[in-house]
Amino acid sequence: MAYITGLTRDKQEWTPQFVTTIDEETCIGCGRCFKVCAHDVLEFEELDGEDSAKMFMRVANPGNCIGCQACARTCSKKCFSFEPVIM
Numbered sequence: 001m002a003y004i005t006g007l008t009r010d011k012q013e014w015t016p017q018f019v020t021t022i023d024e025e026t027c028i029g030c031g032r033c034f035k036v037c038a039h040d041v042l043e044f045e046e047l048d049g050e051d052s053a054k055m056f057m058r059v060a061n062p063g064n065c066i067g068c069q070a071c072a073r074t075c076s077k078k079c080f081s082f083e084p085v086i087m
Contacts, residue, residue, distance in 0.1 A: 003084040006067075016067025017082035022057050026079035029055030033071035033080070039064040042071065 003015045019041060034042050034057060043060040046053050059065075072080040 002087045004087055015084045017069055017084055018065045018067045019059055019062065019069075019071060019080055020083050021081045022059060023077075023079040023081070024056050024058075026077045027056040028077060029057065030076075031057075032074040032076075033057055036070045036074045039066055041065045 005013050005015050007013060022042075024047075029044065031044070034044065039061075041059060041061050041064045042057050044055055045058045046055050067082075067084075069080075069082060072078070072082065
């Protein structure tokens with residue numbers, strides 16, 4: 001299986017990992033990942049409960065993801081899932 005790969009500035013090959021899902025149960029909706037993503041991949045979603053509403057993030061535009069994983073590095077709850085893209 002061949003994956004899409006890239007090169008670092010030092011000409012080292014790497015395989016970007018693209019965001020696939022966010023665990024809604026784990027996400028606390030803090031928005032750190034939303035602030036760090038410059039490619040409009042994520043958006044807030046609200047679940048209306050009986051007594052309160054819960055905010056969490058969702059992957060709105062997965063095609064915009066460049067595989068940098070900045071969102072996961074800022075997430076304290078580790079709720080992101082990634083995978084490489086097969087060519």
